[in-house]
Amino acid sequence: MASSKWLDAHYDPVANLYTFTSCVALADLHGDGENKLVVGDLGTGLCNMKLKVYRGTGLLSENTLLDLPTGLVSFLMEQHEPRTPAVAVASGPFIYVYKNLRPYFKFTLPPLEVNPLEQDLWSQAKEDMIDPMSLKEMLESIRFLMLDLQEMVTFVNLHKEQPIRRQTVITCINTLKKNMADEDAVSCLVIGTESKDVYVLDPEAFTILSKMTLPSVPTLMDVTGQFDVEFRITVACRDGNIYILRRDSPKPKYCIELSSHPVGLVRIGKNVVVGCAQETLHGYTQKGKKLWTTYLPAPVTTMGLMDLPCRGFQAVLVALSNCEVIIKTPVRDHTLIICFGRYGREDGTLIMTTKGGGLIVKILKRTAVFDERDTAPGPPLAQSIRLNVPKKTKLYVDQTMRERENAVAMHRAFQMDLSRLRLAAARAYVKALESSLTPMSASLSEPLKMNAVVQGLGPSFKLTLNIQNTAASRPVMNLAICFLYDEKLYSMRTAFFKIPLLVPGLNYPIDTFVECLSDKGISDIIKVFVLREGKSAPLLTAHINMPVSEGLALN
Numbered sequence: 001m002a003s004s005k006w007l008d009a010h011y012d013p014v015a016n017l018y019t020f021t022s023c024v025a026l027a028d029l030h031g032d033g034e035n036k037l038v039v040g041d042l043g044t045g046l047c048n049m050k051l052k053v054y055r056g057t058g059l060l061s062e063n064t065l066l067d068l069p070t071g072l073v074s075f076l077m078e079q080h081e082p083r084t085p086a087v088a089v090a091s092g093p094f095i096y097v098y099k100n101l102r103p104y105f106k107f108t109l110p111p112l113e114v115n116p117l118e119q120d121l122w123s124q125a126k127e128d129m130i131d132p133m134s135l136k137e138m139l140e141s142i143r144f145l146m147l148d149l150q151e152m153v154t155f156v157n158l159h160k161e162q163p164i165r166r167q168t169v170i171t172c173i174n175t176l177k178k179n180m181a182d183e184d185a186v187s188c189l190v191i192g193t194e195s196k197d198v199y200v201l202d203p204e205a206f207t208i209l210s211k212m213t214l215p216s217v218p219t220l221m222d223v224t225g226q227f228d229v230e231f232r233i234t235v236a237c238r239d240g241n242i243y244i245l246r247r248d249s250p251k252p253k254y255c256i257e258l259s260s261h262p263v264g265l266v267r268i269g270k271n272v273v274v275g276c277a278q279e280t281l282h283g284y285t286q287k288g289k290k291l292w293t294t295y296l297p298a299p300v301t302t303m304g305l306m307d308l309p310c311r312g313f314q315a316v317l318v319a320l321s322n323c324e325v326i327i328k329t330p331v332r333d334h335t336l337i338i339c340f341g342r343y344g345r346e347d348g349t350l351i352m353t354t355k356g357g358g359l360i361v362k363i364l365k366r367t368a369v370f371d372e373r374d375t376a377p378g379p380p381l382a383q384s385i386r387l388n389v390p391k392k393t394k395l396y397v398d399q400t401m402r403e404r405e406n407a408v409a410m411h412r413a414f415q416m417d418l419s420r421l422r423l424a425a426a427r428a429y430v431k432a433l434e435s436s437l438t439p440m441s442a443s444l445s446e447p448l449k450m451n452a453v454v455q456g457l458g459p460s461f462k463l464t465l466n467i468q469n470t471a472a473s474r475p476v477m478n479l480a481i482c483f484l485y486d487e488k489l490y491s492m493r494t495a496f497f498k499i500p501l502l503v504p505g506l507n508y509p510i511d512t513f514v515e516c517l518s519d520k521g522i523s524d525i526i527k528v529f530v531l532r533e534g535k536s537a538p539l540l541t542a543h544i545n546m547p548v549s550e551g552l553a554l555n
Helices: 116-126 133-141 147-161 394-405 407-434 548-553
Strands: 006-012 024-027 036-040 050-055 058-064 069-077 087-092 092-098 100-108 170-177 187-193 195-199 209-214 217-226 228-238 240-246 255-256 262-268 271-277 281-283 291-294 299-309 313-318 333-345 346-354 357-363 448-453 460-469 476-484 490-492 498-502 506-518 524-532 540-545
Touching: 006 050, 024 333, 036 069, 036 333, 050 448, 069 187, 069 195, 069 291, 087 548, 092 170, 116 195, 170 217, 187 217, 209 333, 217 262, 228 262, 262 313, 271 299, 299 346, 299 548, 313 333, 448 476, 448 524, 448 540, 460 476, 460 498, 460 524
Parallel strands: none
Antiparallel strands: 006 357, 024 036, 036 050, 050 058, 069 087, 087 092, 092 100, 170 187, 187 195, 195 209, 217 228, 228 240, 240 255, 262 271, 271 281, 281 291, 299 313, 333 346, 346 357, 448 460, 460 506, 476 498, 476 524, 490 506, 524 540
16 A cells, blocks of 8 residues: 555654554543544553543643553443443553543452472471471472572571462453444453463453363464354464364364464454465465465564454554555655554544554545555455367367377387487586586696686687686696697688696686687687697696677678
């Protein structure tokens, strides 16, 4: 899409927003018809984690977060008026629910099953039935306690009175409509955890409605459908695969194996678009069949969905590490988050943040027109046009019948001709090596390489020979170069050269001048021989095709 389709609404390079696409949402938090930008700001990573709400170009409110957010969604919890959505922030093992921008509820993931041996050991330590050294040895066998002796005694005395628990954390979060597909329908929370589990939570009581297990830890998630009817959860995991979960199935129904790890995941209709770490974009059906592949000029940093229901248009927004997001951004910085939707009272708003903390807001022009090729990723339309194949002639049918009847004989004749061609090529190659007719020496003691360059229009030509010793460290000495030519057609100032030494790796140019004696516009071959004293056979041979002397032809 060209940059002329967008209006630059706002750009703040020092907005100090450090977040990811999973921690950004657009929602009408006050029921006034204006969508606000809700951001889970990571701060410095250790402090200043905040939940920020933007209205227009200004900061409306902010709440302090206790831990780093891993995901943020807005959802409707109930049907009561006024219909204002709540905000759920996933952080560690907790989900903090905000209603009217105030803390409303805190959900904690259920603890995992504790190792029975560890449970028994800590129970004995609580009753002082086992000393710290024995406890350390037993826990080291199951790799649970790896401390020094002094630190270990302090650790045991501090924690032996507390109940032992094993807690997981949330890695991704999304929403799923409860029983209606309307835009303002009640939604359930869907969360993926480090323990490879996917939970569906009730929107009012926050109880677990469904639990599904994956082969690997989920990192990206896309949800479609209704919980009470039928739904699909598409999950990208750390093992580089994409799994598709369905209703009444505790394990994945389909698996998509990728060539590299997924970076972004977007659903368009019934298809899934995946951005991979190897600078590629893949399209799959909801059953895992690959539809198309697009190669990108730079690695993908994040992806988002561009949905315009008023125009019936959907597209994938892909942010690249070379500062491109479908259009060139006006800053030379990497794009970390990308979000498209209704912001304020504008339906087509694109919101981005950069690696340096900048905030960019662009508005899609109402006159923007998208090409048909943008709406239909995959093969070109010309591929579906049927070719005008000519009718079969009698000659074509006769040839086909002859090939069917004599297929074996024709194949044998082809193989015989191919074998003869290979034999002739091998004989010519051996003859060239034996007579040193190649421009590169086959001898291991004198590894040489030579090429010739002819300059000039005539009748005078400049002939330059470039000779190089290709050995690693051994010099070549006592060489001679001579030329063989038709003396009635050409004359040479110097037809014999002596080369006392060739140092390995250096290129030695040898120049001579050739005079054409004929005025009939003909040319011939000049042979060059590289000789070694005491040997009758040349080390190298080159045939130089001399050009026609244009100077004599004009005279």
